[in-house]
Amino acid sequence: MATPEKIGAKRLVVGAHYGVGDFMIQRITAVILAVYTLILLVGVLMMPGFTYESWVGLFTFTVGGLPLGQLLGTLAFLALSYHVWIGIRDIWMDYVKPVGIRLTLQVLTILWLVGSFIYFAVIIWGA
Amino acid sequence: MSDSATKKRPQFRNINVLQLLKYRLPLAGRLSILHRVSGALMFLLLPVILALFAMSMSPTGFQAFAAFASFPLVKLIFLVLIWAFLHHFCAGIRYLALDSHHGLDKYSAQKSAGVVFGASLGLTFVFALKLFGVW
Numbered sequence: 001m002a003t004p005e006k007i008g009a010k011r012l013v014v015g016a017h018y019g020v021g022d023f024m025i026q027r028i029t030a031v032i033l034a035v036y037t038l039i040l041l042v043g044v045l046m047m048p049g050f051t052y053e054s055w056v057g058l059f060t061f062t063v064g065g066l067p068l069g070q071l072l073g074t075l076a077f078l079a080l081s082y083h084v085w086i087g088i089r090d091i092w093m094d095y096v097k098p099v100g101i102r103l104t105l106q107v108l109t110i111l112w113l114v115g116s117f118i119y120f121a122v123i124i125w126g127a
Numbered sequence: 128m129s130d131s132a133t134k135k136r137p138q139f140r141n142i143n144v145l146q147l148l149k150y151r152l153p154l155a156g157r158l159s160i161l162h163r164v165s166g167a168l169m170f171l172l173l174p175v176i177l178a179l180f181a182m183s184m185s186p187t188g189f190q191a192f193a194a195f196a197s198f199p200l201v202k203l204i205f206l207v208l209i210w211a212f213l214h215h216f217c218a219g220i221r222y223l224a225l226d227s228h229h230g231l232d233k234y235s236a237q238k239s240a241g242v243v244f245g246a247s248l249g250l251t252f253v254f255a256l257k258l259f260g261v262w
Contacts, residue, residue: 027226030219037216052189059184084173087166116173123181 022086029083036076059124070124077120081113155240162218165211172208202258209258210251217247 040058047054061069088109096102142150152160169176182188182195195201221243224230230239255261 027223030223034216034220052186055189056184084166084170087163088170091163091167112170112173116177119174119177119181123177123184 026083026086029079032079033076033083036072036079039072073124074121077117081117085109085113153237153240154244155236158218158221158240158243161214162222165215165218168211169208169215172204175204176208206251206255206258209254210247213250213254214243214247217243217250 043058044050047058057069059069059073060067089106092102092105092109096105183192196205221239224239225236230236
C-alpha cells in the first residue's frame with residue numbers, strides 16, 4: 001500500500017497463475033459434488049423403503065462386480081476435500097494476516113481434511 | 128503517481144466488528160457472506176457429520192439413530208446442518224451461473240439472490256416440518 005504501483009497495461013504482473021487453477025478447481029469440484037448430490041437424491045427416491053439395507057446400498061452398490069457406490073463416494077469425498085481446502089484457505093487468507101498463524105491454520109486445515117478423508121474411506125470401504 | 132502523491136486520499140480498509148453490525152448489505156451480499164458461513168460451519172462439523180455417517184452405516188447404529196435423533200438439541204444441529212447444506216448448494220448454483228456470465232446485471236443478480244433465499248429457506252422449512260414431526 002505504501003509504495004505507489006504502476007497499474008494498467010505496463011504493470012509488472014508476476015505469479016504462477018495458481019489463482020486461476022484454484023478458481024477452476026473450486027468450480028469443477030462444486031459441479032462434481034452437485035452431481036453426486038443429485039445421484040444420492042435419485043437413489044433415496046428410488047428406495048423401496050428407508051431400511052438399513054437400502055441406505056447402505058446407496059454407498060456400496062456394485063455394477064458387474066465393480067464397487068461403483070464406494071468408488072463414486074470416494075471420488076466425491078476427494079472432490080469435497082479439495083473444494084473445502086480452497087474455500088477455507090481463502091477464509092484464512094482474508095481474515096488472518098500474521099503469516100505464522102495463517103500457515104499454522106492452513107496446515108491444521110490440511111490435516112483435518114486428510115484425516116476426514118481417511119475416516120470416510122474406512123467407513124465406506126469397511127461397510 | 129503525480130497527483131496521488133500530493134493529495135491525501137481516503138483509505139478504505141477492512142471495517143471492524145462494531146461497524147460490521149451496522150453495515151447494511153444488499154441481499155446478494157448477505158447471500159455471499161452466508162455462503163461463506165455455511166461452508167465454514169460444515170467444515171467445522173465435518174467430524175460430527177462423519178461420526179453420524181459411521182453410526183448410520185452399522186446395523187446397530189442405524190437402529191439407534193431414530194432414538195438418538197429424537198433429542199431436540201440433536202434435531203436443532205441437524206436443522207442447522209441441513210440449512211447450511213441447502214444454502215451452500217443453492218447459492219453455489221447461482222455462483223456457477225454468474226461465473227458463466229449469466230445474470231450479471233444488477234437487476235438479475237438481485238432477483239436471483241432473492242430466488243436462492245426463497246429456495247434454500249423454503250426447503251429448510253420443509254425439512255424442519257419433517258424433522259420435528261409436524262408432517
